[in-house]
Amino acid sequence: MVTFFEASLDTISVHHVGNPSINELYSLSDHPLELKDEVIPNLLMQYFLKPFEKANEVYHLTHSSGDLSLNEIHHFVTRVFDQKEKFHEASELIAKFLFKVTTHPNIKGGELYVVYFNKVQIEGNPLDAIGIFKSENKETYLKVYPDKGGFQVDYEENAININKLDKGVLIFNIEKENGYKVVVIDKNNSGGQDAAVYWKDDFLQLKIRNDxxxxxxxxxxxxxxxxxxxxxxxxxxxxxxxxxxxxxxxxxxxxxxxxxxxxxxxxxxxxxxxxxxxxxxxxxxxxxxxxxxxxxxxxxxxxxxxxxxxxxxxxxxxxxxxxxxxxxxxxxxxxxxxxxxxxxxxxxxxxxx
Incomplete structure (x- = not known):
């Protein structure tokens, strides 16, 4: 359904979104992330896109009123698809909106990544896409390295496992009038039903395509x-x-x-x-x-x-x-x-x- 063998990562902005219901705040970056080598973009591509290889359900952005222009995410991504120079500004608005709908105390705060991709294929069609991803769960990693004829062991806390994407969505620049083609990942459904549905229902406001x-x-x-x-x-x-x-x-x-x-x-x-x-x-x-x-x-x-x-x-x-x-x-x-x-x-x- 989704493939990325021709895809490239164009621009990425990173923000932090806390939970206002437990008195956490959000923090916005001043500019897009600078990627200084080829290793990091490749790792990020694996982290962001690989989980979508098995995604079969295609959704559309929608709004309960029937007026698609009232869907905030649709409004923000349309602004970027029309004027790419508005990307970072739109990423800030996306972070603020996610913060606004994070109302359940069991929702974890985390980093929010907004990414512009080129040539991600959906149903055989290579398209520009905007990805929105959130990392909520952190892990501890051991590092083993040579030292004085032997080895030493160190660790790193609060690190991200690139094989475990918590939440993500790809919005493809096609079928704008229908709410775009959208595929979604939501692996972290702990915290009760109200906390589990906020990503698809409150933030994105999705309706599955009737295919x-x-x-x-x-x-x-x-x-x-x-x-x-x-x-x-x-x-x-x-x-x-x-x-x-x-x-x-x-x-x-x-x-x-x-x-x-x-x-x-x-x-x-x-x-x-x-x-x-x-x-x-x-x-x-x-x-x-x-x-x-x-x-x-x-x-x-x-x-x-x-x-x-x-x-x-x-x-x-x-x-x-x-x-x-x-x-x-x-x-x-x-x-x-x-x-x-x-x-x-x-x-x-x-x-x-």
Missing amino acids: SYNQTTNTLGIYKNFVTEKLDEEFEMSKADKIDLLNRSMKYFKEKDTFDMDEFTGEVLGNEKAIESFKNFKSQYEQEFDSPIADTFEISDNAVKKQAKVYKSVLKLDKNFHIYIHGDKDLIEKGFDDGKAMNYYKVYFKEEA
Whole structure:
């Protein structure tokens, strides 16, 4: 989704943003950072951009009023894309705005980096991009060095691990009228829900792009919740039956190129009452989250692979056994043993591996 083999770091400004709710302040630098050699820019490129290589979700900047001009970040980055000489001034305004929305006492203060990149690729298109990054967690590092025919050990506190980006966003200079193309990283979600959402919701004000990746993810997620949470209210089903329904849905998404609602529900659910219930369940989701899902869309392989990791095909029996169900559910039967007063499963197979 995002690649940076042609990218270069153009300009970077660094500020410190504290938490005003615990009486911390912010500190602004007077000018952009001076990069005096090639090593530091390369390390910074790795720190800032490498985490985005696996980012599949694309967002847009938005505003609750519907007026995009009221989104502060959209306003600041537009000023830079239009007049690059305004970069450092805009970086100061971005730092002040982040300070303003840092209202929860559990949000950690840290360094804020605002960066102008050239030729970062998103969806195969090399573009200028503005990156905003925040480092909140520091670590202690040991340093070993030769000394007098042997070695000495020293340490450095409050250092940054370049392999662990806490928070970051890349805003690409394309689709300005839609809120730009945006990808985001938010690895540090400690401190409770209110503290966790401030980066995406309060600072950036993002809405996910309703593309094939998002529609595939949402449909699989809705179906999983329907099977695991809703079906019990209307049908009497064993856990093995539920696992079979999940396996059948995953099989459909892995084998098809295009999702079709009527085809999917007919092949996977096959019961008119269950089909109607699922469509109602999906409609409720769309209304609640204002996220419509088309009845037909191109299936995203990356979304299927990601969702497959959370689709469970394991039947857990007390603490003694786990049964992995990957195929024909008719080869497993559930019963009850009166003598032992316990449930049991009977499994049929041809060969033992």
